[in-house]
Amino acid sequence: MQAISSESLSKTYKRRFSNRNLVHALQDFSISVQPGEIFSLLGPNGAGKTTFLKILLSLTRASSGTATILGISIHNKKIRSRIGYLPENHRPPGYFTGQQLLSFFGNLSGIPRKVLHSRIPLLLQTVGLSEWQDMKVRKYSKGMLQRIGLAQALINDPDVLFLDEPTDGVDPVGRKEIRDLLINIKHQGKTVFLNSHLLSEVELISDRVAILDKGKLLRVGSVDELTSRGLLYHIGVESEIPESAKEELSAKVLKITYGVGTLAAELTSIGELNAVIDILRKHNVGITSIVKQRSSLEESFLNLIKREVAV
Amino acid sequence: MKVVALIVQTVRELVAKATLFVLAGISTLIILVVLLSIGSTETPEGVVLTMFSLPVSPPSPADKLAEVVSIMQAGFAGGLFVGVVIFGVFATAGIVPDTLEKGTIDLYLSKPVARWELLLGRYLGAVVVMLINILYFLGAIWVIIGFKVGVWNVHFLFAALSLTFVFACLFSLTLALGVLFRNTAIPIIGSFLHLFVIGGILEHRDQSLFLISENAVYRRIIDGFYYLLPQISAMQENVANLIMQQTITWEPFVQSFLVAALYFGAAVVLFMKMDF
Numbered sequence: 056m057q058a059i060s061s062e063s064l065s066k067t068y069k070r071r072f073s074n075r076n077l078v079h080a081l082q083d084f085s086i087s088v089q090p091g092e093i094f095s096l097l098g099p100n101g102a103g104k105t106t107f108l109k110i111l112l113s114l115t116r117a118s119s120g121t122a123t124i125l126g127i128s129i130h131n132k133k134i135r136s137r138i139g140y141l142p143e144n145h146r147p148p149g150y151f152t153g154q155q156l157l158s159f160f161g162n163l164s165g166i167p168r169k170v171l172h173s174r175i176p177l178l179l180q181t182v183g184l185s186e187w188q189d190m191k192v193r194k195y196s197k198g199m200l201q202r203i204g205l206a207q208a209l210i211n212d213p214d215v216l217f218l219d220e221p222t223d224g225v226d227p228v229g230r231k232e233i234r235d236l237l238i239n240i241k242h243q244g245k246t247v248f249l250n251s252h253l254l255s256e257v258e259l260i261s262d263r264v265a266i267l268d269k270g271k272l273l274r275v276g277s278v279d280e281l282t283s284r285g286l287l288y289h290i291g292v293e294s295e296i297p298e299s300a301k302e303e304l305s306a307k308v309l310k311i312t313y314g315v316g317t318l319a320a321e322l323t324s325i326g327e328l329n330a331v332i333d334i335l336r337k338h339n340v341g342i343t344s345i346v347k348q349r350s351s352l353e354e355s356f357l358n359l360i361k362r363e364v365a366v
Numbered sequence: 367m368k369v370v371a372l373i374v375q376t377v378r379e380l381v382a383k384a385t386l387f388v389l390a391g392i393s394t395l396i397i398l399v400v401l402l403s404i405g406s407t408e409t410p411e412g413v414v415l416t417m418f419s420l421p422v423s424p425p426s427p428a429d430k431l432a433e434v435v436s437i438m439q440a441g442f443a444g445g446l447f448v449g450v451v452i453f454g455v456f457a458t459a460g461i462v463p464d465t466l467e468k469g470t471i472d473l474y475l476s477k478p479v480a481r482w483e484l485l486l487g488r489y490l491g492a493v494v495v496m497l498i499n500i501l502y503f504l505g506a507i508w509v510i511i512g513f514k515v516g517v518w519n520v521h522f523l524f525a526a527l528s529l530t531f532v533f534a535c536l537f538s539l540t541l542a543l544g545v546l547f548r549n550t551a552i553p554i555i556g557s558f559l560h561l562f563v564i565g566g567i568l569e570h571r572d573q574s575l576f577l578i579s580e581n582a583v584y585r586r587i588i589d590g591f592y593y594l595l596p597q598i599s600a601m602q603e604n605v606a607n608l609i610m611q612q613t614i615t616w617e618p619f620v621q622s623f624l625v626a627a628l629y630f631g632a633a634v635v636l637f638m639k640m641d642f
Contacts, residue, residue, distance in 0.1 A: 109472075109641075109642065113475065114472055114476075114641070114642040115642060116641060132478055132480060133478065135476060136478040138476070140472065140473075140476035142472035142476070143469075144468070145469045145473055146467060146468075146470045146473075147470075147473060148375065148379060150378060150379055150382040151375075155378075159375055160473070162368065162371035163368055163372075163474070163477040165367065165368065207473065211477075217476075
């Protein structure tokens with residue numbers, strides 16, 4: 056059973072009284088997320104990330120297509136007792152204290168009072184708000200609001216957690232704490248679905264990533280798959296490479312460039328890498344390191360979006 | 367359980383608003399004035415009700431005193447209703463549009479709570495707050511008059527429930543407008559328009575709108591509008607009759623209940639179809 060599955064999901068917004076100027080927020084969007092994964096959805100503003108989340112949570116109806124969470128149709132209200140959601144720019148009722156807010160959302164989730172009594176202090180501790188549990192939420196800073204929002208999303212101990220920009224407004228220490236928390240949740244066998252602009256963070260914790268633009272799915276894969284730059288290696292060397300070795304290397308390798316104490320080789324197979332090492336060793340060039348080159352997720356993302364714009 | 371949580375939340379939200387404190391403050395002030403001023407004096411012609419030692423009623427025989435007191439109580443209830451409606455509509459008109467705001471509605475609807483439960487909880491919460499306010503004012507006046515004048519008119523207490531019912535009927539219109547327009551201003555304007563202008567004109571349509579034309583279709587349409595809105599002034603009149611122990615017509619209450627149910631139902635249907 057998949058944690059999240061969508062099939063040909065589309066959402067088109069129409070202008071009132073007119074069929075012109077249709078906005079295709081989501082087009083034929085199909086993905087599946089496995090249980091226990093941290094899955095991130097990336098895309099520029101207006102790509103359709105939040106629309107997809109809202110359809111999954113029945114906040115918005117899809118124009119066509121189907122979706123399930125934990126094998127249950129998203130239209131079945133019961134599924135919402137097994138999920139948690141932190142919306143982007145959420146606005147919890149400010150007249151509650153942090154503790155009252157969690158109690159209220161716990162009641163709405165149908166959690167027995169006894170369970171809430173023990174769970175709320177733990178959650179407040181987890182998100183680092185124990186000290187401020189009796190302060191009115193309206194007095195919370197942006198970072199504190201994100202933390203209490205995360206706590207309310209966890210109040211029902213959900214199997215699937217949806218987070219829309221969870222680290223927005225949180226300081227670096229807080230962001231690290233949230234990342235650790237998400238990894239901990241994943242280790243409990245739960246699924247985390249993340250929408251984020253902070254690609255460096257997504258890269259650190261995500262198992263798989265999907266890139267979305269103008270409502271269309273561009274790519275899905277592991278962070279390794281998306282950031283791999285083919286077989287580009289940087290090889291560190293102890294001494295200068297003799298001209299004879301350079302000639303041999305040029306004959307063997309498609310593209311090679313030399314720097315100080317290093318060479319960069321663009322290869323077509325692992326066999327070629329072994330051949331490069333053999334040539335260097337034959338000419339008594341000591342090897343200090345061999346590093347496979349990758350681009351950052353941000354670079355891969357930007358390249359993909361640029362390519363899409365060019366098409 | 368979920369609806370109860372929503373009622374409690376709404377009560378908490380409204381208590382946090384200054385508007386209701388003003389209403390409670392005005393009520394307290396009037397209660398204190400009544401407490402300090404009201405009394406009765408026996409004269410050879412009968413008992414006279416006094417305020418600040420000045421007579422406010424003609425001398426009545428002891429058995430007629432209850433009647434005089436009930437007229438005074440009807441006046442209190444009428445005055446309170448105007449206050450409750452003005453402050454109540456101002457305080458409560460925003461609770462649904464606020465709930466529907468981006469970032470707030472997402473939090474509610476991501477929980478296993480049905481949309482109709484959410485609306486019902488918010489609606490009942492507002493009505494409960496008004497009931498508490500009305501009971502506080504009328505209850506205090508009832509006790510003061512009971513102790514100081516010796517008249518314990520139980521019908522005056524029933525008026526608290528009736529006035530809350532009247533508010534609930536009006537609030538169903540406010541709620542429906544709030545869902546439809548997703549802002550606070552239009553429900554307030556709509557409710558006040560109905561309360562102070564349209565309701566009165568329709569109530570007395572035979573002396574106003576019917577004079578424009580004798581056409582039967584036109585008059586049916588006007589009648590239709592009348593029956594599609596809660597009959598606030600007719601109910602208010604009946605609440606006064608209830609306090610004064612006179613004959614009551616139930617028809618405006620029944621009709622207003624049905625109309626309120628219709629508005630609430632329409633609000634739920636509309637809410638169910640909304641995308642956020």
